[in-house]
Amino acid sequence: MIGLSHYLILSAILFSIGLVGVIRRKNLLMLFFATEIMLNAANVAFAAISSYYHDLSGQMFAFFIIAVAASEVAVGLGLLIVLYKKYGTLDLDNYTMLEG
């Protein structure tokens, strides 16, 4: 029988995959992908807990996360385009304006 733990473990693994993506990839677009993975991992956990505890709050959170993710993509891609136009690359190593 599939228990809550299974879902949570799956969620944790997905999150870690996302995390690996975030810290490994240098291309901003790929970073966005990885972020989506992490958000989805969280969604899975929310939905699972919601389902196993019969509490809709989890689903609500997942729902709002999806909404936030959509907005993030919209704004983020806009920014990416601006960046790309300005610098002609999406490689993170080329962005060092934040150097302290």
Add this chain to the structure above:
Amino acid sequence: MENILSVLIFFPLVAALLGFVVRKESIRVYGLTVAAIEFLLTLWLWFAFDPNNAGFQFIEYIPLVSDFGINYYLGVDGISLFLVVMTGLITLIGIIGLGDVKRLKNMILSLLVLETAMVGVFVSLDAIVFYLFWEFSLVPMLYIIGYWGGERRLYAAIKFFLYTFTGSLIMLVGMLYVAYIYQSVAGVWSFSITDWYALVLPISVQKWLFWAFFIGFAIKVPMFPFHTWLPYAHGQAPTIGSVILAAVLLKMGTYGFVRFSLPMFPDASVAYILPVAVLAIIMIIYTAMVAYAQEDMKQVIAYSSISHMGVIILGTFAMNAEGITGSIFLMLSHGIVSGALFLLVGVIYDRRHTKLMSEFGGLAAVMPKYAVIFGIMLMASVGLPLTIGFVGEYLSLAGFFRISPIMTLLGGTSIILGAIYMLSLYKKSFFGPVTKEENKKLTDLNGRELAALVPLVAIVIWLGVYPKPVLVPIDNSVKALVTFMEEKAQTPEAKAIIHVSTSTKEAK
């Protein structure tokens, strides 16, 4: 004049703000006038003060943040009264003795702002207000050292600032914790010191809080081993900065011990007499030795300040009226004497632009008036009877003798070691033949310098011969303090060590 204390605090500040529109040429006169009026006001405070009343007087109370019990709460008693008067005096003397410096206007305005902060510290009866003034006093001093100082002024200024600031942050945590305990006991917040006095703390809590406050005060004093900021600050500060630093700012630390540590944590204070006294004795002997090794006149006096502050600490922790009265009197006398000594070093620095003793020698022949005043201050510094220095030193040591004769003997070496470094300074700079060609043409004290120094000489002798008018108000408040501590102390050991004067007992 019911709100004389507020006037005392804010008059210099307002005057400093108005001072921005005063023309550069007349700023010296303006500063002098303001400082003189302020000093007269402090004198008025003294005369209006009722010496037989041991409690707080001229109380002002305006709620600021009543939800947290923070109030604008002022008052003076015999303990703080003379520190306020001395602040007024030293600022005035400092401005009189101020030589030609760059940006004179900024200097004078900083001094006036500093005066506000110093008076505020001594008259605040609310911990938060106290803390505000305590920290506020750092800012003008930082500016004075950092702008008008010597070659390494920035290093010295930042060291001074960060070091004392660190200490006072720890003290702030202690204050907040006291307030928190007060809230959990009384149900309402209060930062009033008088409310805190009424709070009987468990001994284990007292011990922690004692050290929290101790670090804040000890760095300010400065006690060994927290003293190293002081030589730099003095070494780099302009004359006026050193004068005020030594005369008033250091006293804030010892005043804090008397105002906070003793009445709030009587048991812990008694329990920690030994470590504190050991630190004080190390401070007395060790810094006296370091002072002897110095090559720079100003550093000798800077280290001698530390050494004398050790005697003040001993007196404060004597836990009897003799010692505490003595330590407060010694605060005043050390303020006046070290202020004068720094002014004197400033005089020679203005002429030769060096403070190294090896550069001088035989000054007594070239500058006799200077040598005489220096000699008088030197004798006051080594605690000669009939000068101001003796009364406080004698009383402090006499008081501590009841705690431990052996430690008093060790602390008493101050009178020997003090004589050693001061006399060798005097011998190196003033005695012997005039060896350096440029020293032969030095001019003696001019009118401005005399105007600054002669009043101090008069005070040194007056309070040495007849200290009673100052001692009596101090003594009354201290007796009340000691009685209060004895009543509040919980452990029988503490009750045994805190010694209530028999005259107080009889009065009951």
Add this chain to the structure above:
Amino acid sequence: METFAFYLFSILIIGLFAVTVLSRNVLYAMTSLAAGMVLISGLFFLLGADFLGVVQLIVYVGAVMALYAFAMMFFDATSVIKEKNSSATTVFLLGGLSAVLLVVIFAAPSIGGNLQPLYPSPDGASNPQAVGLVLFTKYLVPFEVAAVMLLVAMIAGIILAGKKMEHRITSSEEENSGEKEMK
């Protein structure tokens, strides 16, 4: 059946997402990501969160992926991305460690089983019904705020992607002309 479905979906999702993260080609990455999203909606259906599954399909697979696809037209997406990957070990170490930790942490409370539902799902209502009930009562304000946020994001996206384009065109023309002159 449910077990089989869960494991199937899980393995596929992990595999697809791994491709997304590790692939050098943006197109592959995006495709595998979209596929993974679809499979996650499958998981939602498995959990009985039908509404969420549908939203996942529509928003993610439909809208978000479409957005990515459009965005990629601005970039040189077909080419293989060249990345300097510094020390893969740290990356995988960090990722692996956090995975282990997260697993432990996530597993801990459910084993303890001491959680109590705050808003129990109403009995006898289908999932979309229940979601609707909660969404328009308890979560009405967040819902509206989310709606406004989406609107703002949309406008922001349009402006960011669009307005600067004109600027970009002019400036690039200048640059291009400059380059031509250089040539």
Add this chain to the structure above:
Amino acid sequence: METLIYTALFAPLVGSLFAAMFGMSPKTLLTGVVTSLLLFVSFVASVLLLQHVMAVGPVHATLMDWIVAGDMRIPFGFSVDEVTAVMMVVVTLVSTVVHIYSNGYMEHDKGFNRFFSYLSAFVFSMLVLVMSDNFLGLFIGWEGVGVCSWLLIGFWYHRKDESRDVNPSISPAWAANEAFIMNRIADLGMLIGIFLIYWNVGSLQYDQVFASVGQMSHGLLVAIGIFLFIGAMGKSAQFPLHTWLADAMEGPTPVSALIHAATMVTAGVYLVIRAHPLYSAIPEVGYFIAVVGTFVAIFAASMALVNRDLKRIIAYSTLSQLGYMFAAAGLGAYWVALFHLAAHAFFKALLFLGAGNVMHAMHDELDIFKMGGLKKVMGWTYAYMGIASLALAGIWPLAGFYSKDTILEVAFNEHTYGIWFVLWLTAGLTAFYSFRLVFLTFWSDERYKEYGFHPHEVQKYVLWAMAPLAILAVIFGWWKEEFMAFVTRLLPAYEMNEHTHHMLGVLIVVTLAIAIGGIVVAYLMYHKRLRRNPKIEASLPYRILSNQYYIPVFYDKAFAKPYAELSDIAWKEIDMQVVDATVDGIAKIVEESGDESRKMQNGNLSDYLKWMAAGALILAVLALVAALKS
């Protein structure tokens, strides 16, 4: 009577302040005259007080409160009883003579006015010391005379430091500092004694303290006695705090006469006499005092035997005579100590002033090997110094005979034959070195001619001023009985037992014999010419004696140098390298860790993400740990 007390006390202060007003201007004869006159006024007031005390009894006056704190209540109170009256008369008499003398002696000095200011201030302090009715008042005077002594020893501050071979005192400024610091060491002991008294009696007034001697435990009394005696040892230059007295001879000679012979150095003896109820209760401390005194008596006399410096010889003899006084006081014969104190003040001041005349004549030359035959040109001075030396040697019927002989009798009477023997031997040494000095200076060949000196007698009025001292040096001893009757109204009488009465004649003869023997040896050796034996001068005992047992060198090496080095270490090694370095180290750690962590901020977003992940990881670990703990 209060008026008289205040007149006697404040006249010198007024004189001092008057002279101080002209302190920086060149010589004005007025200051010398005015201070001398005021001193004379003080002397007259003292004599009147003495008469009053004789006729009526002690007088007491309280000026005002001084220190009031806690239970401590210390007034400026003055009481004039028998001991004080005697001290006052001695002090003011010698001071007046010295003031008049100084008018001549300091005639050509640039610091003429300054000198009189200091000198009068000293007299004021000394009077405070003897007149105060409490221990802290005594301490005022005690420190006051210390400062005046510092000022006066260092009067010629402009001279430069020399090595010890050239000038054993290095320089006036050095000697002044040495004197002050040595005295401070002793003062600390005295302060501790005062604290002990305060916390056990609750008062510092003499009458209350001495009234409660009976109630204090023996151990406490011993402690108080010892600490007060430590104070006395400093001021009276007893071993091991004795080195400053010989070096103090750097001061002008009138100063040596007044301060370092007649008055200040006897303050220690005065303290022991004053505290006699205390010391009577603790005879073992008294015995210790007597032993120290006896040791110093012969120790100092031995150094005087070989010294060539005119003033130093007299200084050592002062030290030696102080030893006699302490021996008497320690053995319980307080009135004898006081008697010797007064007699010694007269003849020693005379001796010093005579030495001043010689110095004046010899242009500040002090080496007696370079003098000789001066009696031809300086008859009066020769007579004065002769009288003083005879008195010092204890020849009948001069003052020294009566006082010193009584001390020997006391030592004999107490069955402390060791002390008696040493003191008896010292009497012989005293006679020898005093007359070695007289013969080498005034008799024998006229060696000064080789060195081109043209000696001459001093002014007439100076010689007249010295006359009272000379007369007193002769006749003072004749009043022994009256003196005893007067002061024993306050001090305990001292009774000789039967045995001593029987031996009295023998004792006197024996003592006189050794004194005369000393003179005869000196006569034989030096009356013709200076006899020097290089062999003896090269011998070890001679070198030890002439180098003051190497004690100053030892102090230099054992205390002064290590202290200076230790101070240097404390500053450069400990303060800079340890204490300050720790503080700076903490600051540096913060700064460098900031500098290091700044590298994280390299602007590369990818690295930032890694750090973020690491941070999240740490947080997760913390969460896990917290969860596991709970």
